[in-house]
Amino acid sequence: MRQFARTYGMDFYENGDGICHQIVLERYASPYKIIVGGDSHTCTHGALGAFATGMGSTDVAAIMAYGKTWLKVPETVHVEVSGKLPKSVHSKDVFLELLSRITADGATYKALEFYGDTVETMSVESRATLSNMAIEAGAKVGMCAADEKVEAYLAHYGRGDEFTPLYADKDAIYVDEIRIRAETVVPMIAKPHKVDKVVPVTELEGQELDQVCIGSCTNGRIEDLRAAARILDGHRSKARLVVYPASRDVLLEALKEGVLETLLKAGASIGPPGCGFCIGRTVALGDGEVALSTQNRNFKGRMGNDTSFIYLSSPSTAAASAIEGKITDPRGLEH
């Protein structure tokens, strides 16, 4: 891969620089771009108003060779989230709530577009979690409007000049509309071994955990690490706790803010920025072990062992659960 990048004059990121999706979010994605990546979570960049979608290697090779690709314009599902999210409830929970309603093929070949004052209030990092998870509902893309928050995010990374506002037309046509009231969203968990096997955390409290993983392209950003640190501050994790920042920039920020120190004191093992635990390349689970992770998929064997079990949650739920060594409702713990 290094040779390939060298031969064709491509930007190359080394081990330790971070997850590709986080790097693209920080350095390349912007409104109106059509972004194709050789990984299904390329949809993450919809949070910056890009039409971003994952394809296989051959499609990506064809784009590199010929500069073009075939795309069918997807129909759009309007997801409206309104109201104020309760404490300790985050965008991950909002998406899991959505997924529980539409299931794993509920948005197959459709565009998910996220609207509503709840989304408008969310930071770009929070929105990125929504966009990232879009593929778990089978969607082609998961987009948010490119508003002043997107402009500020781009400016933060020295790319303010790449901003153009992007909003849906007032008379845009949607194939479906889904409404979610933020006040009714609770911390959610996706049970093994399917992402759409979603239940409220209260149904699984007490489930013993061997390992808690915080990170991934879904929830490995500084906001996610901060949320985890807030809860873990002054506590020691009973379960094995692993934290993988999504990029070098996130790791540096966590270091600067003292978030890293809090996590380390809580017993966390800090991994190099990257996918690591999500795909079982590092800290693989043992036979019959149970993990709770902030990633996007819990398919059988994904974390390196076919007899293990993976639950998915938000960073807050993961942090609260690490303290107890069991799945724990984060509400009431966060201060």
Added chain:
Amino acid sequence: MKIEGKVVRVFPSDTNTDEIIAGKYKYDELDLNKLARHTFESLDTHFYDDCKRLKDPILVAGANFGCGSSREQAPQVLKACGISCVIADSFARIFYRNGFNIGLPLVECESMSNNVTRGEMLNVDFGKGVIRSENQNAEYHFKPIPQFMQELLAKGGLMQYLDARGGFTD
């Protein structure tokens, strides 16, 4: 284009790419024939051998087949197992695209996973959009594969198709 083969397996809905081929293998093995031995390993350790015992085996599955990752190894290993085509109630979209891109025929035909059983001989006509079961003396219809997609299959995949035409010509 026509295919005749026995149904080697009928898999349930939401059979995902991690189940088809675990992600961990793609970093260690580039040879698709070796990789193919791990196809559906976590669900069914006899899959590869059973496929190799048949001529043009057909895989049947429920809805949303191939959901999950965009890894091309998923359709690649199925092809390397000798699967002649996959018939599913519906396909996840990245997998669907990848299948045609690497020359693996895919047929979307509602409720097929309920209509056929393992071991049955099926006859698939891509141009007419008909699946015939001799056992049942029945025919099932699907939307015929568009001509250019049949050409993709005939050429062996997207790169071969594009190279022959010198690119994305209209």
